[in-house]
Each structure stands twice: as C-alpha cells, then as structure tokens.
Amino acid sequence: MPMQLTTELGKINVTDDVIAVIAGSAALECYGLVGMASRKQLKDGIAELLKRDNLSRGVEVRRENEETHIDLHIIVGYGTRISEVAHNIQTKVKYVLNEVIGLKVDHVHIFVQGVRVIS
Numbered sequence: 001m002p003m004q005l006t007t008e009l010g011k012i013n014v015t016d017d018v019i020a021v022i023a024g025s026a027a028l029e030c031y032g033l034v035g036m037a038s039r040k041q042l043k044d045g046i047a048e049l050l051k052r053d054n055l056s057r058g059v060e061v062r063r064e065n066e067e068t069h070i071d072l073h074i075i076v077g078y079g080t081r082i083s084e085v086a087h088n089i090q091t092k093v094k095y096v097l098n099e100v101i102g103l104k105v106d107h108v109h110i111f112v113q114g115v116r117v118i119s
Contacts, residue, residue, distance in 0.1 A: 003103060014101055020056035023070050023108075026096035027059075030088045032080035037073040037113040067106040070097075074110060077118040086110040 002013040024036055036058025060071040070093060076085050090108040097103045 003101070005102060014103075016061040017056050019061045019070075019097065019101070019103065020059035022100055023061075023072065023093045023097060024056060024059045026093045027072055027074065027089045030085065030092055032077050032085035033089065034075045034077050034116045034118060037075050037111075068103060069107045069109065070105055071109045071111065073113050075114040075116055076112055078115050079118075082112055082115075086112070 002015045005012040038057055058073045062069040076082055093108050094105045097105050
C-alpha cells in the first residue's frame with residue numbers, strides 16, 4: 001500500500017519499493033557495510049551479496065498498527081564492530097527517510113546475514 005502525502009498542489013503517492021530503495025541507498029553510505037543481502041533464506045549457508053541495482057531486495061517495508069517498520073538484511077565488513085555498524089545504519093535510514101519523503105519510521109530492524117573481508 002503506497003504512502004500518500006498531501007501538499008497544496010495535490011497528492012503524492014510513494015510506493016514501498018521507492019521507500020526500500022531510499023533506505024538501501026542510505027544504508028550503503030554507512031561505514032562497515034559491505035552490501036545488502038537477499039531477504040530470502042541463506043542458500044547453502046552463504047549469504048547472497050546484492051548488486052547496487054537490487055537494493056530493494058534486501059529491504060522490507062512493513063506497516064503494523066499505524067507504525068512503519070523497515071527490515072534491512074545486510075553483510076558487514078570483517079573487523080568492524082557489528083553493533084556500531086547496525087546502530088549507524090538505523091540512525092541514517094531513519095534520518096534520510098524522514099528528510100527525503102517525510103516518513104516517520106518507528107523501527108529499523110537489522111538482520112546481519114554475513115561477514116565479508118573488505119579488500
């Protein structure tokens with residue numbers, strides 16, 4: 001269900017796919033994040049690293065009881081503090097979604113699906 005914004009010029013509908021792409025792009029700007037992982041289960045114990053054009057596949061937008069939840073499935077870099085990377089991503093995604101489209105995000109859930117060596 002698209003989010004609807006009303007301005008003095010008319011109505012704007014923003015789909016969940018657009019919200020997912022913006023959230024994924026914001027997350028990729030954070031240090032320690034190697035990339036987004038597929039939301040689907042791990043295949044043979046290996047997380048699939050998504051290319052930049054598939055950002056929305058690693059992000060799920062849910063609405064529950066008038067609250068907006070963003071789920072991000074990520075792969076972090078080896079040697080980084082996972083809790084700090086996750087916290088930075090949560091803060092950045094909430095800020096960007098609020099500033100870009102005016103969406104109040106209640107929860108940003110991070111699912112770390114893998115660790116990769118950054119070269």
